Amino acid sequence: MGVRMTDIDRIDRRILKQLQADGRISAVELADKIGLSPTSTGERMKRLQRDGYIAGFGARLDPHRLGLGLLVFVEVSLDKTTPDVFEKFAQAVKRAPEVLECHMVAGGFDYLVKTRVADMAAYRHFLGEILLALPGVKETRTYAVMEEVKSDGMLPV
Numbered sequence: 001m002g003v004r005m006t007d008i009d010r011i012d013r014r015i016l017k018q019l020q021a022d023g024r025i026s027a028v029e030l031a032d033k034i035g036l037s038p039t040s041t042g043e044r045m046k047r048l049q050r051d052g053y054i055a056g057f058g059a060r061l062d063p064h065r066l067g068l069g070l071l072v073f074v075e076v077s078l079d080k081t082t083p084d085v086f087e088k089f090a091q092a093v094k095r096a097p098e099v100l101e102c103h104m105v106a107g108g109f110d111y112l113v114k115t116r117v118a119d120m121a122a123y124r125h126f127l128g129e130i131l132l133a134l135p136g137v138k139e140t141r142t143y144a145v146m147e148e149v150k151s152d153g154m155l156p157v
Contacts (some may be wrong), residue, residue, distance in 0.1 A: 016157045023057045069117040072147040075109040079138040088135035098126050
C-alpha cells in the first residue's frame, strides 16, 4: 500500500485523533489542544489531507431520528466465483443506496453487506427487491442487530 503509520509523527496522530472525535473543531482550538501554532496545524492538516490520511469530512447522523432503526448485516454467496461475476456484483451493489457498506471477505461466503432500514418489513422489501436481484446472488443469510454496542467508527491512531 506504500503509506505506513510510521510515515506520520505523534503530532499528526494527535491531529487525526482530535479530528475523529470532533471534525468541526476550529483550527485555533485544534492547534491549542495539540500545542502548535494555528499556522503549523493548518499546514499539517493540508498535508494529511493531500497524503490521504484524511479522506474527508462529514456529519454522523442519528439513524433512529431518520426512521432507519433496523441495522442488518447480510452474508451474500454468489453462484460463481469468477472475476466477471465479482465485478458485476460489486458495480451493482455500489448503486444501491440502501447498502451502507459491502465487503468482499474470505471464508464461507463472498460478501458481507451492511444496511439500515426502517423495520423488518422494509428489510424484507430490500432483500427481495434489491439484494436478491443483484447479479450473481445465489444465497443470503441475515443478521438483524439487536443492540449496537460500539459504532463510533474511530480508528486507533
